[in-house]
Amino acid sequence: MxxxxxxxxxxxxxxxxxxAVKAVSRAVHEPHILKLLRIADFDIRPCRGCYACLFRKGECVIPDDLPRIWEAVLGADALVVAAPTYFLGPNASLKHLLDRGLSLLPHIEGMWGKPAVGIxxxxxxxxxxxxxxGIESFLKLLMTEIKGCxxxxxxxxxxxxxxxDHEPRLSILANALFGPALNPKSSVCPVCGGDTFRFMEDGRIRCMLCSNPGTFDMKDGRLVFEIRPGGHEMFLSRESAVRHREWLKGMKDRFLKQKNQLKKISVEYLKDGTWIQPPEKNNKGHAS
Ligand SMILES: Cc1cc2nc3c(=O)[nH]c(=O)nc-3n(C[C@H](O)[C@H](O)[C@H](O)COP(=O)(O)O)c2cc1C
Structure with missing residues (x-):
């Protein structure tokens, strides 16, 4: 199951x-159990950028609900992720969780390639x-295989x-989850399937999902993108994800070598400006 x-x-x-998530589950033919997780129900605090999790088998120093979420993600065979648009992007919940994603990198082997659909x-x-x-970035950085979004x-x-047409479209997503991925309706990045591009000053373009540069052309009335994988890939293959993790771990040695020099530079900025402090909280968590 x-x-x-x-x-x-x-x-x-x-x-x-x-x-939408429940409708997709109803339309999946494979016998399965549906587990649900509403990100807003969990106490997830902001990443502190300390990188400690990379050296602690993914264990974060922040004592919050993150382990419960990663446990559910690691234990799943497939993911269905849905986010509402808030102010022209997916609401902050996905990014808030993704910001803690360094702690998933020690689990690449267990995470890699779970089928996923996004809504x-x-x-x-x-x-x-x-x-x-935003949803596709979330799914890629969670190392899933995106079957449709x-x-x-x-x-x-x-x-x-x-x-x-919503129910049939959700059923198509459901069939893609454990079947062949959906064919893209528009022109997409041939490397990663992303459909969002930045048009650069030099006439080239860059895919906003895999970050790779390339060119574009019209062929038979259709926009065609020529994108080539470059260096430092994060999620195009399991090996590239492992290489990225090891590169990040190497930053520790780089930091230790440069620490004193960096401190000397940054400390000069220490006293600039006046910090606005949050209101003090009483023991019920309210501002007093
Ligand atoms: C704070 C806020 C901002 C929103 N911004 C947008 C927006 O930029 N574009 C849009 O099409 N809908 C926007 N919406 C509408 C939601 O995307 C829409 O109501 C959606 O159905 C919410 O999904 P839910 O029912 O799962 O919460 C916004 C809703 C809220 C509450």
Missing amino acids: KTILGIIGSPRKLGNCEI GIAGIPEKEGYTRL EIFYSALPGEISLEK
Whole structure:
């Protein structure tokens, strides 16, 4: 029996993200159990950027709910991730969790290549901004194999069930989860499948998902991207992910060598400016 983990980016209970994930699960033919995780229910604090987890088998120094989440992710056979668009991007929940992702790098071997589909929900047609890019970055950096990622337009909680083509589109995503990946409808990066590009001053483009540069052309009325993998890949192969992890670990030696010199430079800025402090909290956690 497979385990599908549904990661819900929306804080709204029985909102469109939650319903979409459950609809995908209902349409998956393989026998499975659906586990659900709403990111907003968990106490996840910001990454401190200390890199300690890389040297502690992924154990973070911050005592919060992160281990429970990674345990669920590691234990899943497949992921279905849904996030609402907030202000032209996926709401912060995915990024907030992803920022703690260094602690997953010691688990590359157990994580690599889980099938995953992404769902972005936007309330206003064509106003999803970079939601798809954000969800795909989350899925790539969680080392999954993206089988499909789709945007749905629904504003009110539950509205996703009203639109006629939504159910079949969710079923197509469900079939892709353990089957062949969806064919992209638009022109995408041939290296990673990303569909968002930066147009550079030198006339070249760069894929915003895999960060690789290239060129573009029109062929038979269709935009064609020529992108080549460059150096320092993070998630294009398991080996590249391992290389990235080892490179990050090597930064510790680099830091130790340069520590005194760096401190001398930075300490000169110590006294600049006046810090605004958060209000003091009483023992109920409220500002006093
Ligand atoms: C703070 C906030 C910002 C939003 N910004 C956008 C937006 O930029 N574009 C858009 O299309 N919808 C936007 N929406 C609408 C939501 O994407 C939409 O209501 C969606 O259905 C929410 O998913 P949920 O039901 O799973 O919570 C916003 C909603 C909220 C609460």
